[in-house]
Amino acid sequence: xxxxxxxxxxxxxxxxxxxxxxxxxxxxxxxxxxxxxxxxxxxxxxxxxxxxxxxxxxxxxxxxxxxxxxxxxxxxxxxxxxxxxxxxxxxxxxxxx
Amino acid sequence: xxxxxxxxxxxxxxxxxxxxxxxxxxxxxxxxxxxxxxxxxxxxxxxxxxxxxxxxxxxxxxxxxxxxxxxxxxxxxxxxxxxxxxxxxxxxxxxxxxxxxxxxxxxxxxxxxxxxxxxxxxxxxxxxxxxxxxxxxxxxxxxxxxxxxxxxxxxxxxxxxxxxxxxxxxxxxxxxxxxxxxxxxxxxxxxxxxxxxxxxxxxxxxxxxxxxxxxxxxxxxxxxxxxxxxxxxxxxxxxxxxxxxxxxxxxxxxxxxxxxxxxxxxxxxxxxxxxxx
Ligand SMILES: [Fe+2]
Ligand SMILES: [Fe+2]
Numbered sequence: 001x002x003x004x005x006x007x008x009x010x011x012x013x014x015x016x017x018x019x020x021x022x023x024x025x026x027x028x029x030x031x032x033x034x035x036x037x038x039x040x041x042x043x044x045x046x047x048x049x050x051x052x053x054x055x056x057x058x059x060x061x062x063x064x065x066x067x068x069x070x071x072x073x074x075x076x077x078x079x080x081x082x083x084x085x086x087x088x089x090x091x092x093x094x095x096x097x
Numbered sequence: 098x099x100x101x102x103x104x105x106x107x108x109x110x111x112x113x114x115x116x117x118x119x120x121x122x123x124x125x126x127x128x129x130x131x132x133x134x135x136x137x138x139x140x141x142x143x144x145x146x147x148x149x150x151x152x153x154x155x156x157x158x159x160x161x162x163x164x165x166x167x168x169x170x171x172x173x174x175x176x177x178x179x180x181x182x183x184x185x186x187x188x189x190x191x192x193x194x195x196x197x198x199x200x201x202x203x204x205x206x207x208x209x210x211x212x213x214x215x216x217x218x219x220x221x222x223x224x225x226x227x228x229x230x231x232x233x234x235x236x237x238x239x240x241x242x243x244x245x246x247x248x249x250x251x252x253x254x255x256x257x258x259x260x261x262x263x264x265x266x267x268x269x270x271x272x273x274x275x276x277x278x279x280x281x282x283x284x285x286x287x288x289x290x291x292x293x294x295x296x297x298x299x300x301x302x303x304x305x306x307x308x309x310x311x312x313x314x315x316x317x318x319x320x321x322x323x324x325x326x327x328x329x330x331x332x333x334x335x336x337x338x339x340x341x342x343x344x345x346x347x348x349x350x351x352x353x354x355x356x357x358x359x360x361x362x363x364x365x366x367x368x369x370x371x372x373x374x
Contacts, residue, residue, distance in 0.1 A: 001366050017162070020169060055365065067330055071339050074264070080342055081324075087354060088328045091361040 002053040006046060009038045017050040054095060061096040068092060102252065104276035111248050111282045112289050119247050123148070124193045131186070131290035138182055142173045145189060154192040155185070162366045163214045164229065180229045183293055187233030190290070194243050201246045202257075207368065208332025209236050214367040215322035218360045219350060223314070231315055234299035238319050241283030241300070242267070245275075266340050268304045280304055306346045317346035325360055331368050 001016045011034055019027040021044065027037060033051075041049065057064065068089060075081045115125045130136060130144060145151050152173060159170045159180065170176050177185045191209070198205040216235030220228035246253040252274060260270040271278040284301030295312035299319045302309040309316035320343060326332065327339045352360075 020160075025169070068328075071327060071330055071337055073338070075339060075341075078342065080344060080347060081339065084324070084328055084342070084357065085339075087357045088325075088361065091329070091358065095365070 001050050002055045003048050003050055005048055006041055009033060009041065009049060009051075011035055011038065014052040015049060016052050019046065019049060054097075057095055061093070064092050064096075065089070102249065102275045107275065107277050107282070108285055111244050112285055114244065114247075114286070117247055119250075121193075121196070123151075124197075127189060127193055128290065131190075131292075134291075136186075136291075138174075138177055141182065141186060141189075142177055145173045145185070151189065151192065154195070155188050158188055158192065162363070163210060163217065163232070181227065183296070184227075184229045184233055187230075187237055187292070187296070190240070191233070191236045194240060197243050197247070202242060202333075204333025205239060205242065206332070208326060209239060210367060211326035211329075211331040211364055212236065212238060212319065212322045214363055215325050215360050216318050218363050219318045219322060219352070219356075222352070222356055222359075223318075223350065225314070230293070230295070231299075231318055234296050234315050234319050235322050237287070237296065238283065238300050238303045238323065239279060240286065241279030241281065244282050244286060245271070245279055249275075264338065266304075266338060268340070278304070304340065306343050313349065317349045320346045321350055321352070325357070326364065329361060329364055331364060 004013070013033045015027055015029055015031045015033065018025045018029050019041065026044075027033075027041075031037070033041075059067075068085070072081065072085045075085070114120055114128050126144075130140070145155060155173065155176065156170060158164070159166065159176050164180075166179070170179060173185065176188075180188075191213075195206055198209065212235035213232040214235070217228045217232035220231035225231060256267065256270045256274050259265070259273065260267045263270070268278055268280070280301055280303055284297045287297040287300050295315045298309050298312035299315040302316045303319045303323060306313070306316045306320040324339060324342050327337075
């Protein structure tokens, strides 16, 4: 899931969360956006939509890994935390594929 | 070395939240309402519905990925029906301290929402009856930090600086300066506000989960959520480091590697939504 601002929507993007107007669904999950849908969305009072695809990361992979090491500093002796750290490292790496 | 702050004074003082000029009047009203021995569903829903800003914040929250209801919840009474009285009460408190969190400890709100999401996810995996109640435990577990900073602004600044400079946790830094920690303060208020005992205990023991007697599972869930959220680096909550993990909590929950991967994936989605709440 990726959060994009309404001006960055492009035809072909697929909604990952429905877009609501009041309490009714205006465009449902899974809808492929076309030109008309996008221009109608731009005339509504919403700022973002959630579409398929992976989130653009605010920092580089190397920076993310350095920060991970910092958060876990002094914890290298704890096998359980080490295991959790490995899972988090895999998870972060997956965000950059 | 300055004198440590005595526990009896602390309890009396921190419970008197309505005496503080720095507390917004909305939060004072909520505090007074929660102290009443009998609060009815109508009173609660009337109070929230009378304030459009509060209403929309709470509805945004229950309709976010953090709760994951397939159909939109469109009113406060609907939310109370689906989620329960205590969950909506907890959400009301959560969104009401939002501004205080943002202003006083950058990142604490994101941390709290992250813990709410992780806690709900774990509660579902463990087939708990009320995963939303457990998510409120996550949302409110660090509320004592805000209360401490409001009552002891100067002292708490030194605590924050100490944690930062010495690379210790905020919990440890608090222990060196006060007779009680944010965990104690939060639980005092949870009890004064008549929250269920499992919420009070999850707050009280989230850094010392082995001491919980009546809510071992909820406390373990919040303890582990806190660690996973910090491990992923969501929010800051006053200190950066991943805290020590209590192995008994981990053993109690029996999370598989795949469970942890799922929780991390949910956190990713929720983090991008939390900015909008
Ligand atoms: Fe804490
Ligand atoms: Fe925390």
